[in-house]
Amino acid sequence: MMPHVPHTVRSTAVSPELSADVAAALADGRAVVALESTLLAHGLPAPRNRAAADELEAAVRAHGAVPATVAVLDGVPRVGLSPDELDRVCGAGLAKLSVRDLGVAVGLRRDGATTVAATAALAAAAGVVVFATGGLGGVHRGARESWDVSADLAALAGTGIVVVCSGVKSILDVAATLEVLETGSVPVLGYRTDSFPGFYRRDSGHPVPWRVDDPAQVAAVWRAHRGLGSAAGLVLAQPVPAADELDGALHDRLLADGLALLAERGITGKDVTPALLEHFHAGSGGASLATNLALVKANAELAARVAVELSR
Template sequence: MPHVPVPVSPPAPPPAPVALAAEVADAVAGGRPVVALESTLLAHGLPSPQNRAAADDLEAAVRRHGAVPATVAVLDGVPRVGLSPAELDRVCGGGLVKLSVRDLGVAVGLRRDGATTVAATAALAHAVGVPLFATGGLGGVHRGARDSWDVSADLAALAGTGVLVVCSGVKSILDVPATLEVLETASVPVLGYRTDMFPGFYRRDSGHPVPWRVDTPADAAAVWSAHRALGSPAGMVLAQPVPPGDELDAGLHDRLLDEGMALVARRGISGKDVTPALLEHFHAGSGGASLHTNLALVRANAELAAQVAVALASAGRHP
């Protein structure tokens, strides 16, 4: 009996590399200011329904200061820079995996939904020509990394990704001096915004100085432009303390940190699950105070990033 070939449907074409929202695409093409925003904060860092309200709040903060917001995520296997309200609903609705740079190709290939970390957001923003990125806290070297080798991919990403990240330093759960040392080794400039001390996320002062200080968005824009013009492939950190009135009480912070570290050790939590577990403990144990602090600092960082983006665009400086 002759062999009859069985018809086979051709494989579906791969998703587009990166999809830009129309507003973001127009702004990038026209050289207008754009600020990227991460989605891990929304999907894993904040509880519902505060996360959905925060998504609108952060985008509105960017717009108030003259820039276009571009929240970044992977949906249906497509990396997206700039999300619609319905897409923000999906990000905040749960079920998204946490994606760092190494996970992007996997999520795209398997057509998964994922929330982007600092590293992944920086990579996708840079790929489409968006040089400004606002977040809450940068990832860093974890305590005990000498034994665990637990170092956030954020640091490696910044070493080779030309994006200016506006943040409130690193979370106090991390090894701050080791994190600053790694950034120095990677030739990533660290600037304090109106501060001589590196911020500690919930706290304004981590106890460690910053190498450089700037006091205006225009100065930050000038430093960033010079850094890029000199050919450095590295990103830059602009660290802004949480507003004074929104800082978490020192005694409460220290108690929650000690309890949280003990909880993580007791439950054997490690890797990328450590930060969400500790943030959840802070939120639950502070009666909502840490959530207020978190939202306040992220909003302030989005506003500052927008101001720097506007300064860059006004001066005609190429990222």
């Protein structure tokens, strides 16, 4: 009688496909900055999203780094996109992919735009250690009943990447978000600020645990953080440029109206952010869109400077 041989599952690891310029930069030890695609596919209206894609990549290049916009196209995770691929991302119909959705999109050979969590995961898998975005996902208001907590927070607790952002949107529970980051051992640094930013507003009303004032300090903190064995990422929170901050009274009115709108329509989960962004855009006459673009561009520039410092 033949002995029983346990059934084994053969490994089918999926590695991100790198664009030629990203692959060359990583091979040479040069600076690379990851950029998310959900902002383009779901956060900005067409055709402004396609222009923004070029502007963000140009901002990264202008400060000495190679841009690597991340997405899943034809079921292939891609780190670094061609102009034609950016066209596809900025067109209609892409799914919104968090980490849990990546395997589904790859297995079914679908197209998808990556959130902060998914972008961080794919970028880190490719060897990219700096990532620029607009706002981090967080704990939603009423999460004690809804359990609505962004996967971004859990992803950062286990993904070694520096995320440059403008804090979190004011629609979230900022205090709870900061607590979850602390629980996940994710350092939070304020860039030239003592206040945690609130996306459209420079100050969310909450302090940052630590402040840094130049890219060299960020690099020193990151090297020490990783050198001490931490697997967690790091949040570098930069306020929106003062000249581009959304008016306070307008912001508060739009926020109150937007939260009422969500409740009235029963909008929850991943649909909350796109709905509120559209509400802010329409209600502000486009002012919120200008603020959004200004802060993302500033974060891309800072991320490039940090990446260059880390590549030294």
